[in-house]
Amino acid sequence: MKSLVIPLSSSEIQQVRQNLISWGKKHFRPFPWRLTTDPYRILVAEILLHRTQVKQMKPVYESFIARYPNIHTLAQADKESLHEALYSLGLRWRVDLLYEMAQRIEQDFGGQIPHNKKDLLTLPGVSEYIAGAVRCFAWNKPEVLMDTNTVRVTGRLLGWEVKDSSRRSKRFQKALAALLDHEEPRAFNYALLDLAHLVCLKRKPPHCNTCPLLSWCHFSKHEEELSHERTQ
Ligand code: SF4
Structure with a gap:
């Protein structure tokens, strides 16, 4: 039928x-952000991939994660250091989004990436696609x-x-x-x-x-x- x-x-x-x-x-394709189920690493990757080629983004992502391995380290970073880490990708707005997103996750969600789609969508820079990708790739949710x-x-x-x-x-x-x-x-x-x-x-x-x-x-x-x- x-x-x-x-x-x-x-x-x-x-x-x-x-x-x-x-x-x-x-x-x-075994990209570093696909070899993990850590929602933080997946979320950062999806934000950096936005309007950016994988080839250009991958080395920046790897050094960014080495420098800020979790949401707590990211929340403690100042905007200038973030700008320095992402400088080669351009798009300054990404720095503001990541900074604000980390502050929100620390303050409103106790430092945990929210599982709930509605909560994820309240985070700066998180679109329907990014929220779905985080839920699917981190927690295997049918998105x-x-x-x-x-x-x-x-x-x-x-x-x-x-x-x-x-x-x-x-x-x-x-x-x-x-x-x-x-x-x-x-x-x-x-x-x-x-x-x-x-x-x-x-x-x-x-x-x-x-x-x-x-x-x-x-x-x-x-x-x-x-x-x-x-x-x-
Ligand atoms: S989905 Fe269809 S159009 Fe696309 S590669 Fe496969 S067979 Fe070709």
Whole structure:
């Protein structure tokens, strides 16, 4: 029986999840912030990754964590030291956000990163995506992660047009929620992000021949039909 939300049956959804997760385990990108379940380290990484390339951010992140290994050390830092630590990434507003965020966590949450999404969203600089990423990657909570990458893969898989506004769309949100594996949300979301960066690339053509979702993908079937028509 087809799902009411997406054009796949529940057994197809199950196969999509299994294929994606087992592919993800083989192609996991082992960044330092992914080799931990410490919510502080994950939160700092998500804030630093915002509008910044991984290559540029990684060495800065590593020295930042060595200097400020937990929320208490960060809360004691002054803005000038933080600025010095993040100088090479630019975007001065990040310094203010991290400073204010650390003060709030110390004062309002007893130095613990809040588990609750509502509380996380009250922190400076924490968006819906960042709150979801922290909850999913730190505590394995079933969170839908909507960004241009996850929405691109979903749109291609289902044959839905992807626009700039799609990452705020309820339709895509529901589709990602229907696909999400509730037993292994962390593995599912890491795999989806890795697939978007390694296989289902933004620039066309994506590497469909090596994709674990190929059998169910609308985009690749459509491309195949078009190339067949072109050779007729
Ligand atoms: S088959 Fe191709 S278009 Fe479809 S999800 Fe995989 S890489 Fe993306």
